[in-house]
Each structure stands twice: as C-alpha cells, then as structure tokens.
Amino acid sequence: MNPSHATALLSLGNSLRQAGYRFMTVTPSTHRRINCRPGNERALDLRGIFGWSRPFAPDLLPPRMLALMREAGIVKEEGSLLRSTLRVSTLGEQLLFHSAYPTDADDSVFFGPDTYRFVGTMERAFPWLGSGPTRAVDIGCGGGAAAITIAHKFPHAEVIGTDVNEKALALAAVNGRLARTANLELRQSDLFDGLEGDFDLIVSNPPYILDEDERPYRHGGGERGAEISRRIVEEGLERLRPGGSLMLYTGVAISGPDDHFLDSVRALLERACGNWHYEELDPDIFGGQLGEPGYEEVERIAAVWLHAVKR
Numbered sequence: 001m002n003p004s005h006a007t008a009l010l011s012l013g014n015s016l017r018q019a020g021y022r023f024m025t026v027t028p029s030t031h032r033r034i035n036c037r038p039g040n041e042r043a044l045d046l047r048g049i050f051g052w053s054r055p056f057a058p059d060l061l062p063p064r065m066l067a068l069m070r071e072a073g074i075v076k077e078e079g080s081l082l083r084s085t086l087r088v089s090t091l092g093e094q095l096l097f098h099s100a101y102p103t104d105a106d107d108s109v110f111f112g113p114d115t116y117r118f119v120g121t122m123e124r125a126f127p128w129l130g131s132g133p134t135r136a137v138d139i140g141c142g143g144g145a146a147a148i149t150i151a152h153k154f155p156h157a158e159v160i161g162t163d164v165n166e167k168a169l170a171l172a173a174v175n176g177r178l179a180r181t182a183n184l185e186l187r188q189s190d191l192f193d194g195l196e197g198d199f200d201l202i203v204s205n206p207p208y209i210l211d212e213d214e215r216p217y218r219h220g221g222g223e224r225g226a227e228i229s230r231r232i233v234e235e236g237l238e239r240l241r242p243g244g245s246l247m248l249y250t251g252v253a254i255s256g257p258d259d260h261f262l263d264s265v266r267a268l269l270e271r272a273c274g275n276w277h278y279e280e281l282d283p284d285i286f287g288g289q290l291g292e293p294g295y296e297e298v299e300r301i302a303a304v305w306l307h308a309v310k311r
Helices: 003-018 029-035 046-051 063-072 113-129 145-151 168-177 229-236 260-272 285-290
Strands: 077-078 081-084 086-091 094-099 136-139 159-163 184-188 198-206 240-254 273-282 300-310
Touching: 003 063, 003 086, 003 094, 003 168, 046 086, 063 077, 094 145, 094 168, 113 145, 113 240, 113 273, 113 300, 136 145, 145 159, 145 168, 145 184, 145 198, 159 168, 168 184, 198 229, 198 285, 229 240, 229 260, 229 300, 240 260, 260 273, 260 300, 285 300
Parallel strands: 136 159, 136 198, 159 184, 198 240
Antiparallel strands: 077 081, 086 094, 240 300, 273 300
16 A cells, blocks of 8 residues: 555545444354345445445445545446445444455455454453553554554553554554554564564454465464464563563364363463463354364354463
8 A cells, every 4th residue: 555545545534434434344244144135235325335345336425535435546346336445344433444345365454343352352451451551562453453442542652563464554554543543553573573572561363263265364373273372372471571461362163161272371371470361252253164174073163362461
C-alpha cells in the first residue's frame, strides 16, 4: 500500500464514521448463510458493501466515497457491478479495515468473533496491570485491534504491533491513524525475531487451525495447530520483565479429557510465573473444521485464555 492509497483509505474510514456506519463481523459460516438469503445477492447500503462484502451498483455510493475507494485501490469490477476488497468492522467506538469475505488469499487480514473475544477478555484483565505497561507488544497483530486498544488505554506506553504479513501492517497503520493513536509502532517480525529488548505486557491471538494450504493468518503449525501458541508462551516468558503479563488467546484442539496445549506449557508456567490463570472461554468453536484432515481424533476446538505473570 503506497502513501496515497493509505491517505484515501483513511479518508474513507472517516467518511464511514461520519455516516454512522457500524458492523459486527460474524463467523464465515454465518456470513455465507446470510448472504445466501433471497434479496441479499447485492448490497443495498453501506453495511452490504463494507460489511457483508456484497457486489453493488456504482450509483449506490456517494460519488466522493466511491472516488476514495478507487483512489485506495480497493474496488474490483464484477460485470456491471463493483465489490470492495476490504471490509470495515466496528470494535467499540473504533472502525477497522480488514480483508473482504471470503478470506482465501495467503495475505488475508482476518477479523471476526475471535477478535472480539480476544480484545474483550484482554480489556477485562487490564485492572491487573495497575498503572499499565511502559512497553507492550501484540504478536501477530493483524489489523491492529488489540494493539490499538492497548495504545488507547495506556497512552503513556510504547506499544508495538508485529506481523509477518506486510498487508496486515499496512492496514494496521491506517487503522491506528483512524483511531488517532500516537503511541503505536508497527514492525514486520516472525514472532519475536525482529524485536529487541523486553516487555512488561505481551499479548497475542495467533493462528491455531491446521490449514492444508498453510495460510499464515490461519495455520497454527504442528501439535494440532498449537505450535505457534506454545512458542509464544516459551519465547514470550523469556522476553517478559519480572511482574510483567503475558496474555494469550488461542484455540486448542482437544481429544478426550486432556488439554495437550496446557500440558505442554504447564511446567514452564509453574517454574517462571508467580501466578497464572487459564480458562476455556468457549468449549466449542470452528466445529466445521473437525471434518478436515488432521482432526480425525479431535472432539472439539476450544477457545482458551492464558494470563501469566512472570515471577
């Protein structure tokens, strides 16, 4: 994304805010079902264009808004209709750009119910941080939802958002400007590889699905998709200052009564942390994934939350 694209996208975001636009992004399966309903073949309003990713007639939008979309390079033609290549979702009072439905490309920037659970649980844990961190990082920040939330809550903190995806970082930069954050820095990094120094707050919502195509925003690696999550715990605790917090939202493939991800990090947590808390936020997410290769022995995928405080 070049500077003129980013400027146009920022202006488009401000126009949508002035128009009172709001949209809560749903799961892909719900999105598909809603769009298949009669009458939803094409967009009839802003939510249809920028939320439901439906094709639209050019005259549906105010000319200035369509011009901004063209300037930002986010319009594609479908016969006589157009379609936005980005969605815009509401998070609290913020608007965030992310990839349009369906998110099939390798460099897709994902936003959905996981994002809402992650950020909401993180915000409820903020009272544990007292006056807040002085240096925080969001590992795999995507469009910047958590990093922007931290930057707003703790304006005195240095907040870094990292991702391997250049497109994600470009959108996070626009989203940060749209949210008027002055203390957010974005860096390309594979987990902690591109970072120096330590932190007193590390947060992450990493990919955790076994994806045959190994798309970076979705594939969690080996160990039934838990490899990246385990690495974040191991490497994160090494980069965490004493008294600092590691907050991880992830999904765990569970077979039988045991949580293999928790078993893999429990000894480290006991050794390195003064206290830590682990819970299932939702016992059954992405049920449709259980029919995919690698999940033959998996009974459910649970959304889990880990908050660990380093000793």
